[in-house]
Amino acid sequence: MALKQVSSSKSFGGFQKVFEHDSVELKCKMKFAVYLPPKAESAKCPVLYFLSGLTCTEQNFITKSGFQQAASEHGLIVIAPDTSPRGCNIKGEDDSWDFGTGAGFYVDATEDPWKTNYRMYFYVTEELPQLVNANFPVDPQRTSIFGHSMGGHGALICTLKNPGKYKAYDATHLVKSYTGSQLDILIDQGKADEFYDQLLPENFIAAYTEKKIPVVFRLQEGYDHGYYFIATFIADHIRHHAKYLNA
Amino acid sequence: MEEDAGEEPGLGRCTAPTDFHFYHMDLYDSDSRLQVLPEESTGVRREAVQAERTYEPRGAREGQAHRALHEEADELVHLYGLEDDHELGDEIMDEDTPRLGTAEYPPYGVKRGDPAWEQRDWRLGGEAAEAEDLGFGGWGSRGQCQDLREAYRYTHGRASEEYECYVIPEEEDEEEAADVFCVTCKIPVRAVENLDAHKEHEVTPLNQALESAKDEIHKNMYKLEKQIIDMENFASHLEEVFITVEENFGRQEQNFESHYNEILETLAQKYEEKIQALGQKKKEKLEALYEQLVSCGENLDTCKELMETIEEMCHEEKVDFLKDAVAMADRLGQFLKTKTDVEISAQPDFEEQTLDFSDVEELMGSINSIPAPSAPVINPQAPNSATGSSVRVCWSLYSDDTVESYQLSYRPVGDGSPGKDQAEFTVTVKETYCSVKNLMPNTQYEFWVTAQNRAGSSPSSERAVYMTAPSPPIIKSKEIRSCEEAALICWESGSLNPVDSYTVELTQAEAPQAWGVTESIVGIPTCEALVQLQPRQNYTIYVRALNVGGPSARSEPATVHTTGSYFHLNKDTCHPWLTISEDGFTVMRSERKTPMREPLASNTRFTRCVAVLGNLIPVRGRHYWEVEVDECLDYTIGVAFEEVPRHEDLGANRLSWCLRHTFASSRHKYEFLHNKTSPDTRITVPPRRIGVLLDYANSRLSFFNVDISQHLHSFSCELHRLVHPCFSLEKPGCLKIRNGIPMPKHVTFY
Numbered sequence: 001m002a003l004k005q006v007s008s009s010k011s012f013g014g015f016q017k018v019f020e021h022d023s024v025e026l027k028c029k030m031k032f033a034v035y036l037p038p039k040a041e042s043a044k045c046p047v048l049y050f051l052s053g054l055t056c057t058e059q060n061f062i063t064k065s066g067f068q069q070a071a072s073e074h075g076l077i078v079i080a081p082d083t084s085p086r087g088c089n090i091k092g093e094d095d096s097w098d099f100g101t102g103a104g105f106y107v108d109a110t111e112d113p114w115k116t117n118y119r120m121y122f123y124v125t126e127e128l129p130q131l132v133n134a135n136f137p138v139d140p141q142r143t144s145i146f147g148h149s150m151g152g153h154g155a156l157i158c159t160l161k162n163p164g165k166y167k168a169y170d171a172t173h174l175v176k177s178y179t180g181s182q183l184d185i186l187i188d189q190g191k192a193d194e195f196y197d198q199l200l201p202e203n204f205i206a207a208y209t210e211k212k213i214p215v216v217f218r219l220q221e222g223y224d225h226g227y228y229f230i231a232t233f234i235a236d237h238i239r240h241h242a243k244y245l246n247a
Numbered sequence: 248m249e250e251d252a253g254e255e256p257g258l259g260r261c262t263a264p265t266d267f268h269f270y271h272m273d274l275y276d277s278d279s280r281l282q283v284l285p286e287e288s289t290g291v292r293r294e295a296v297q298a299e300r301t302y303e304p305r306g307a308r309e310g311q312a313h314r315a316l317h318e319e320a321d322e323l324v325h326l327y328g329l330e331d332d333h334e335l336g337d338e339i340m341d342e343d344t345p346r347l348g349t350a351e352y353p354p355y356g357v358k359r360g361d362p363a364w365e366q367r368d369w370r371l372g373g374e375a376a377e378a379e380d381l382g383f384g385g386w387g388s389r390g391q392c393q394d395l396r397e398a399y400r401y402t403h404g405r406a407s408e409e410y411e412c413y414v415i416p417e418e419e420d421e422e423e424a425a426d427v428f429c430v431t432c433k434i435p436v437r438a439v440e441n442l443d444a445h446k447e448h449e450v451t452p453l454n455q456a457l458e459s460a461k462d463e464i465h466k467n468m469y470k471l472e473k474q475i476i477d478m479e480n481f482a483s484h485l486e487e488v489f490i491t492v493e494e495n496f497g498r499q500e501q502n503f504e505s506h507y508n509e510i511l512e513t514l515a516q517k518y519e520e521k522i523q524a525l526g527q528k529k530k531e532k533l534e535a536l537y538e539q540l541v542s543c544g545e546n547l548d549t550c551k552e553l554m555e556t557i558e559e560m561c562h563e564e565k566v567d568f569l570k571d572a573v574a575m576a577d578r579l580g581q582f583l584k585t586k587t588d589v590e591i592s593a594q595p596d597f598e599e600q601t602l603d604f605s606d607v608e609e610l611m612g613s614i615n616s617i618p619a620p621s622a623p624v625i626n627p628q629a630p631n632s633a634t635g636s637s638v639r640v641c642w643s644l645y646s647d648d649t650v651e652s653y654q655l656s657y658r659p660v661g662d663g664s665p666g667k668d669q670a671e672f673t674v675t676v677k678e679t680y681c682s683v684k685n686l687m688p689n690t691q692y693e694f695w696v697t698a699q700n701r702a703g704s705s706p707s708s709e710r711a712v713y714m715t716a717p718s719p720p721i722i723k724s725k726e727i728r729s730c731e732e733a734a735l736i737c738w739e740s741g742s743l744n745p746v747d748s749y750t751v752e753l754t755q756a757e758a759p760q761a762w763g764v765t766e767s768i769v770g771i772p773t774c775e776a777l778v779q780l781q782p783r784q785n786y787t788i789y790v791r792a793l794n795v796g797g798p799s800a801r802s803e804p805a806t807v808h809t810t811g812s813y814f815h816l817n818k819d820t821c822h823p824w825l826t827i828s829e830d831g832f833t834v835m836r837s838e839r840k841t842p843m844r845e846p847l848a849s850n851t852r853f854t855r856c857v858a859v860l861g862n863l864i865p866v867r868g869r870h871y872w873e874v875e876v877d878e879c880l881d882y883t884i885g886v887a888f889e890e891v892p893r894h895e896d897l898g899a900n901r902l903s904w905c906l907r908h909t910f911a912s913s914r915h916k917y918e919f920l921h922n923k924t925s926p927d928t929r930i931t932v933p934p935r936r937i938g939v940l941l942d943y944a945n946s947r948l949s950f951f952n953v954d955i956s957q958h959l960h961s962f963s964c965e966l967h968r969l970v971h972p973c974f975s976l977e978k979p980g981c982l983k984i985r986n987g988i989p990m991p992k993h994v995t996f997y
Contacts, residue, residue: 182955184955184956184957186958191927201929205929205931208931209931209932212931212932213931213932214931214932214952214955214957215929215930215931215932216928216929216930216931216957216958216959216960217928217929217930217931218926218927218928218929219926219927219928219929220926221926221927239996239997240958242996243956243958243993243996247992247993
């Protein structure tokens with residue numbers, strides 16, 4: 001599959017690039033962002049996938065979170081895909097902000113008219129990694145995944161459904177049936193998050209406690225849901241992943 | 248040699264003869280050998296000798312002559328090769344001494360047919376003839392030998408102008424060259440003559456005879472050389488003895504002089520005393536006599552007076568006479584009654600004076616014996632010559648006195664403790680040093696020494712103070728604190744009195760004994776040291792104490808592992824309800840049946856929080872330790888400043904940061920407390936083993952679940968001063984501290 005570089009900017013000694021390609025799974029043009037640290041020039045690097053939340057594209061994370069510094073320091077390639085297929089012209093896809101465009105939820109749709117294009121789970125776990133492995137100096141054995149909001153949910157799903165695929169994992173809620181290998185999950189939750197009640201962290205914690213899945217869940221006083229919150233703690237999260245990816 | 252001595256008594260033959268030449272023996276083997284003895288040079292030398300003689304004053308000339316004679320003698324010996332040089336010398340002197348008066352010494356063989364020379368030659372021949380001891384026995388008459396030698400020289404064709412005509416006319420006439428040798432007659436003869444005169448004698452060819460004669464002569468030369476060496480040695484030895492005699496004489500002289508002076512002084516003193524005594528006696532006698540005289544005079548006066556009165560009375564009228572007579576009669580009676588002492592009070596004779604010379608006799612007697620020695624000089628203590636229980640005392644004797652033994656005395660230098668008199672010890676030794684043992688460590692002792700011989704004991708030397716080295720310190724092993732870069736060692740002095748300093752020695756324990764490098768830190772004033780070390784090594788540490796006497800023996804070793812950080816708990820801070828195990832790493836709070844009494848306020852011990860502080864090494868690096876806890880345990884662990892208030896809970900103030908776990912209603916609650924605040928963090932898997940990382944450089948304190956390599960929390964803390972680990976138990980239970988653990992990899996990310 002041919003990749004077309006859309007943009008490239010030097011950042012913290014590495015490069016923040018955006019590529020576009022024709023997705024077979026999603027049957028449309030998809031963009032994704034790649035950050036290549038300085039280390040990538042000479043060696044294969046571990047790769048970290050970031051799944052963005054509702055209404056985001058591949059741009060929000062790379063422009064607002066300020067993750068490049070930590071990624072550069074730890075020598076990680078960070079891939080940030082889009083949140084849903086674009087321009088598929090499916091009826092109703094733009095009706096609500098939390099369903100359809102920009103709200104792929106990282107699942108494979110099972111119903112029409114969505115099921116042709118809305119296959120974000122497969123895209124994130126199969127197609128995109130293959131593309132990335134073929135085109136960038138990544139070490140496919142060392143992969144990790146995290147995300148924000150809907151992306152956090154997406155990361156957890158991917159992890160729980162693919163035990164052993166990801167070295168370090170972030171929040172999910174579907175852990176009850178998880179029987180896979182050891183997880184180590186770090187979750188930051190803004191206490192002033194307007195969506196707090198929707199997110200139901202207590203249930204989450206209870207479920208993980210019961211399953212004895214190691215989670216450190218940090219309730220951060222005063223922080224909301226947005227990218228300022230992400231930017232504050234992104235370094236901790238990248239370090240959390242680097243601990244396993246660079247071990 | 249005897250002749251020499253006789254001839255020249257004044258020339259001081261004490262010194263050894265100036266040179267002994269090597270006597271070149273192979274004179275007659277070949278032409279070339281003969282050439283070795285060039286007459287020219289000899290002639291030059293003789294002339295030089297002559298010149299010397301000419302220019303020097305007479306007195307010196309004699310000496311000069313003597314030396315020149317030696318040279319000449321040597322030359323002759325070279326030429327003739329065989330005679331005892333002294334004999335030659337004698338001969339020359341005999342010849343020359345009467346000649347010294349004359350201006351010139353006749354030159355050797357310069358002039359043709361010089362009669363003097365010829366004369367001498369004969370004489371020499373004569374002398375040679377007398378030299379029986381050289382075993383000459385192969386030749387005929389001496390004169391003939393001489394002639395023959397001469398003949399041989401010249402038949403070999405010396406081209407010297409000078410000697411062309413140096414031929415002894417008579418010999419030539421008498422003989423022709425002989426070619427055989429008659430052993431019987433011991434003369435060389437012509438073969439022809441053999442027929443008649445020597446026909447029954449044993450004959451050998453001349454050459455053979457020559458050889459054998461030369462051998463004989465060689466042997467004799469060796470003997471002579473050896474004798475020369477022996478004589479030389481003997482002469483130098485005599486010289487030494489000579490000098491020693493002078494020295495000994497000097498000493499004896501001094502000795503006697505002082506003795507005799509003493510005796511004379513004593514005698515003089517005695518004389519004075521006696522004379523004085525006599526004088527005194529005389530005075531006394533005279534005084535007594537004088538007194539007598541005076542009283543006699545008085546008596547006389549009184550008598551005369553009476554007499555006059557009586558006479559006057561006699562001229563008076565009868566009546567007055569009678570009156571006075573009675574009174575006079577009384578007076579007279581009285582007077583005459585008083586006895587006049589007409590005994591002479593002092594006899595003119597003086598008593599026999601007994602002269603007591605016993606002490607003089609003693610002195611006289613002691614002349615013969617050696618004096619008692621003079622006082623030795625005791626040396627100051629050599630550095631590092633002492634051990635903890637012994638010192639090596641040395642002294643010297645700066646005189647040549649005879650000493651048979653030394654007595655070394657010593658006693659400890661007390662610091663004025665009253666009552667107990669310090670015991671004095673004495674050792675008798677034959678050397679000028681002594682290792683005195685069984686002493687107390689780190690103590691000063693006073694030493695003094697006397698020398699003894701038959702005559703008695705010398706005065707005592709000055710007193711010197713020596714000090715034993717201290718006893719080794721004792722490292723407080725249980726209180727060693729360390730981290731990856733350093734260790735803090737403390738110890739007990741091991742000595743009652745202060746020492747000068749301490750030395751810490753460390754070796755890496757892995758290196759084999761033979762080539763392990765020992766590093767030392769010296770001049771440590773107090774009983775503790777912070778030592779820089781390499782990370783992840785094992786060290787063995789010793790301490791020594793040092794004073795003027797030297798270093799103590801090594802202390803018992805202590806080992807330090809620079810892996811992770813190592814600290815012990817500070818028992819002084821321990822809340823009374825907490826107990827610390829024997830090994831110092833388990834902290835327990837026990838169940839108590841009776842209600843517990845709140846302890847009194849204290850500055851060191853925790854009173855509110857049932858806590859204890861650790862003693863972390865004061866190094867601002869990275870420290871890591873682990874704590875093992877029970878899931879249900881209520882505990883608080885973290886770090887705190889030394890001055891954290893003891894009456895508050897850990898984490899309730901700005902001086903402490905900690906993780907607190909509370910287990911209630913089957914729920915685990917984790918708080919990360921500082922200044923009473925904690926973030927809201929939920930942990931789904933309760934840690935059993937908590938890793939604590941204190942990072943001064945990054946101002947961070949982090950906690951980990953070691954079993955799952957999970958990072959729990961990090962504090963950013965301003966650590967201007969040093970902090971210590973702190974632990975508390977809110978409910979009965981125990982926690983166990985683990986030290987000396989290297990930082991796990993996952994921790995290094997933080």
